[in-house]
Amino acid sequence: MRYSIVTLAREALSGNRGWTPAWREPEPKAEYDIVIVGGGGHGLATAYYLAKEHGLTNVAVVEKGHIGSGNVGRNTTIIRSNYLLPANTAFYEHSLKLWEGLEQDFNFNAMVSQRGVLNLCHTDGQRDTYARRGNAMRLNGVDAELLDADGVRKIAPFLDFDSARFPIEGGLLQRRGGTVRHDAVAWGFARGADTRGVDILQNAEVTGIRVENGGAVAVETTRGVIRAKKIGLACAGNTTCVASMAGLRVPIESHVLQAFVSEGVKPLIDQVITFGAGHFYVSQSDKGGLVYGGDIDGYNSYAQRGNLYVIEDVHEAAMALWPGLGRLRMLRHWGGVMDMSADGSPIIGTTPIDGLYLNCGWCYGGFKATPASGWCFAHTLATGVPHALNAAFRLDRFATGDLLDERGAGAQHNLH
Numbered sequence: 576m577r578y579s580i581v582t583l584a585r586e587a588l589s590g591n592r593g594w595t596p597a598w599r600e601p602e603p604k605a606e607y608d609i610v611i612v613g614g615g616g617h618g619l620a621t622a623y624y625l626a627k628e629h630g631l632t633n634v635a636v637v638e639k640g641h642i643g644s645g646n647v648g649r650n651t652t653i654i655r656s657n658y659l660l661p662a663n664t665a666f667y668e669h670s671l672k673l674w675e676g677l678e679q680d681f682n683f684n685a686m687v688s689q690r691g692v693l694n695l696c697h698t699d700g701q702r703d704t705y706a707r708r709g710n711a712m713r714l715n716g717v718d719a720e721l722l723d724a725d726g727v728r729k730i731a732p733f734l735d736f737d738s739a740r741f742p743i744e745g746g747l748l749q750r751r752g753g754t755v756r757h758d759a760v761a762w763g764f765a766r767g768a769d770t771r772g773v774d775i776l777q778n779a780e781v782t783g784i785r786v787e788n789g790g791a792v793a794v795e796t797t798r799g800v801i802r803a804k805k806i807g808l809a810c811a812g813n814t815t816c817v818a819s820m821a822g823l824r825v826p827i828e829s830h831v832l833q834a835f836v837s838e839g840v841k842p843l844i845d846q847v848i849t850f851g852a853g854h855f856y857v858s859q860s861d862k863g864g865l866v867y868g869g870d871i872d873g874y875n876s877y878a879q880r881g882n883l884y885v886i887e888d889v890h891e892a893a894m895a896l897w898p899g900l901g902r903l904r905m906l907r908h909w910g911g912v913m914d915m916s917a918d919g920s921p922i923i924g925t926t927p928i929d930g931l932y933l934n935c936g937w938c939y940g941g942f943k944a945t946p947a948s949g950w951c952f953a954h955t956l957a958t959g960v961p962h963a964l965n966a967a968f969r970l971d972r973f974a975t976g977d978l979l980d981e982r983g984a985g986a987q988h989n990l991h
């Protein structure tokens with residue numbers, strides 16, 4: 576069923592009785608060409624682009640819960656491509672370009688909103704760093720604007736400019752950055768993949784991966800054994816557990832990240848704004864709630880819930896930047912399990928096990944990567960070799976030393 580203004584009008588006039596399910600609930604087949612483990616944003620996008628770009632439709636996405644129950648439905652919805660290192664810039668810019676045409680492409684309203692992402696700076700050194708990053712972005716054809724304090728004040732007059740503990744000196748603005756409705760991304764990719772013939776198998780937890788003669792040949796699931804010529808792992812925070820089923824140890828640590836939503840208020844903040852002197856970022860949803868977050872909890876965990884001290888930490892940073900927020904009540908918060916890589920950059924590529932492919936290491940920035948991640952992983956699965964856009968994201972860089980330390984924090988997972 577194609578969604579359009581005509582469909583909407585027809586259904587409105589006929590009592591909304593003609594809507595069909597957005598995707599099927601098929602029974603698992605005994606064998607597929609490709610099985611993708613993980614029905615999050617990346618797994619579903621991979622299936623979508625396998626079908627759309629490579630004509631491969633004998634594909635299943637195997638998800639242990641319902642689609643969207645992982646990080647794709649738990650994030651704070653920010654998209655941007657304001658990176659410094661060439662490999663990351665090219666990849667995330669490709670993603671932003673895919674976001675820009677995504678809704679027409681998969682015929683689903685994902686509420687892509689290019690409202691701008693503004694990173695604030697509070698010291699001269701930080702401004703120099705942002706100038707360098709902005710210049711790198713512009714040299715790579717990515718939009719970036721360096722603002723002084725007055726420029727920031729015009730955009731966000733409600734911030735504390737007059738008595739702040741960390742005075743705002745300016746900021747780096749990417750106007751093409753913004754937000755996207757996260758659940759709709761999962762639903763849109765699921766619907767688009769299903770329409771092209773991909774089987775989305777929900778409530779099918781992978782409990783084992785069969786390896787024969789050095790190659791992965793099947794997944795054992797709670798809905799039976801499924802054989803596959805190729806298996807792609809897109810399990811985000813559960814990557815280490817699932818990869819270990821094939822005897823593969825990956826350089827990933829799982830950490831909790833929390834998100835927060837305030838009570839709804841009238842339109843207040845147009846952009847996504849990040850604090851530069853602490854870890855806090857905020858935007859406003861279409862329902863009016865302020866959506867915000869901060870640091871990871873900082874200890875290893877597979878639990879999808881966070882701890883109290885980070886709640887305090889995030890709200891302290893919020894008050895330092897925007898004291899008026901103290902008048903609002905926090906409505907809800909939740910946690911997701913982050914797949915933190917040792918250098919903060921992702922892994923998309925082959926593994927030492929034949930037929931087993933890996934997509935992980937998204938830290939807390941993988942939502943913005945969803946379309947490009949799926950696009951590149953689909954290319955890698957279809958052809959057996961990485962695309963130029965994900966060639967640098969290979970697993971063996973941690974052995975060869977070709978790290979992509981975007982943040983300059985060294986090889987320590989929890990600092991990325």
Ligand SMILES: Cc1cc2nc3c(=O)[nH]c(=O)nc-3n(C[C@H](O)[C@H](O)[C@H](O)COP(=O)(O)OP(=O)(O)OC[C@H]3O[C@@H](n4cnc5c(N)ncnc54)[C@H](O)[C@@H]3O)c2cc1C
Pocket residue numbers: 612613614615616617618637638639640641642643644645646647648649650651652653654779780781782809810811812813817832833834868909910911912913937938939940941942943944
């Ligand atoms: C609070 C929070 C805020 C964030 N904010 C942002 C942001 O603003 N911008 C941004 O770019 N990124 C953000 N992120 C990060 C982003 O959400 C993730 O990096 C990204 O969603 C990960 O990819 P995914 O969507 O495929 O993951 P997921 O949705 O987690 O998908 C993985 C799936 O694998 C499934 N799975 C796991 N084990 C098995 C198994 N054994 N068998 C079958 N299925 C299995 C899981 O159930 C899950 O559905 C945030 C994350 C969190 C938690």
